[in-house]
Amino acid sequence: MRILVTNDDGVQADGLFALVQALSQVAEVIVVAPDRQQSATGHAITLHKPLRLSPVALRDGSPAFASNGTPSDCATLGILEAMGGDVDFVVSGINHGPNLGWDIHYSGTVSAAIEAAIIGKPSLAVSVASWEKEIHWKPVAEFAATLVRWLATHPLPPHTILNINAPNLPQSELTGVAVTTQGRRQYVDRIEKRIDPVGKPYYWLGGSLAEEAAGAEAGSDVRAVADGKLSVTPVHLDLTAYSLLPTLGDAVKAWDSAGF
Numbered sequence: 578m579r580i581l582v583t584n585d586d587g588v589q590a591d592g593l594f595a596l597v598q599a600l601s602q603v604a605e606v607i608v609v610a611p612d613r614q615q616s617a618t619g620h621a622i623t624l625h626k627p628l629r630l631s632p633v634a635l636r637d638g639s640p641a642f643a644s645n646g647t648p649s650d651c652a653t654l655g656i657l658e659a660m661g662g663d664v665d666f667v668v669s670g671i672n673h674g675p676n677l678g679w680d681i682h683y684s685g686t687v688s689a690a691i692e693a694a695i696i697g698k699p700s701l702a703v704s705v706a707s708w709e710k711e712i713h714w715k716p717v718a719e720f721a722a723t724l725v726r727w728l729a730t731h732p733l734p735p736h737t738i739l740n741i742n743a744p745n746l747p748q749s750e751l752t753g754v755a756v757t758t759q760g761r762r763q764y765v766d767r768i769e770k771r772i773d774p775v776g777k778p779y780y781w782l783g784g785s786l787a788e789e790a791a792g793a794e795a796g797s798d799v800r801a802v803a804d805g806k807l808s809v810t811p812v813h814l815d816l817t818a819y820s821l822l823p824t825l826g827d828a829v830k831a832w833d834s835a836g837f
């Protein structure tokens with residue numbers, strides 16, 4: 578089995594190294610990851626400057642490639658160039674920080690996995706949902722290895738990924754594994770306005786989460802992680818709001834017959 582590992586925290590990130598160590602037990606692992614921090618770059622791709630792949634060594638001396646591209650670029654370069662298309666799985670992570678609910682639209686980690694799905698390779702995005710400095714990487718790294726082994730005989734449907742989030746807990750304190758839906762995350766006070774030394778305003782984006790509980794419906798990824806569980810959310814590329822199709826269909830029919 579051949580696995581491409583990428584991430585958005587950069588090729589030397591702790592979470593990537595933990596993932597490589599766990600996956601190396603079950604597969605040949607090739608690493609192509611950004612040469613710098615690329616969190617919250619979403620699904621950006623690089624079209625207007627040259628992309629490079631540079632050989633680097635991970636902390637144990639094992640070979641990897643660093644790229645000046647985005648996480649999504651790294652998935653593409655990894656699959657098509659570094660691995661010549663001979664890829665069984667792409668695993669993106671382990672991200673330092675949550676990729677829960679609506680946040681996956683911002684996520685470089687999830688976008689790299691989605692890019693792999695667009696190319697036609699099965700993929701996982703893996704995150705530890707915590708900003709704490711000390712992170713328990715190993716339980717979710719081992720879980721990713723278990724999932725990959727299972728997926729080898731139970732393939733994902735095309736254009737579908739699994740988004741995995743773990744609470745920052747040691748194995749003994751995890752309360753289980755939950756298959757979940759995408760919850761909600763919304764930020765308030767998103768813009769912080771400051772004044773620079775010459776009197777002109779500048780801005781920091783950020784904000785805090787609106788009532789965590791609001792997004793933590795039963796069955797959601799947000800809820801599972803809050804309950805101390807590993808969360809596995811199947812995600813597909815289709816963003817269609819199916820429930821609106823009948824209403825919109827009726828409206829369009831009326832406009833059609835009225836000639837707009």
Ligand code: MN
Pocket residue numbers: 585586615616617672673674686
């Ligand atoms: Mn990140």
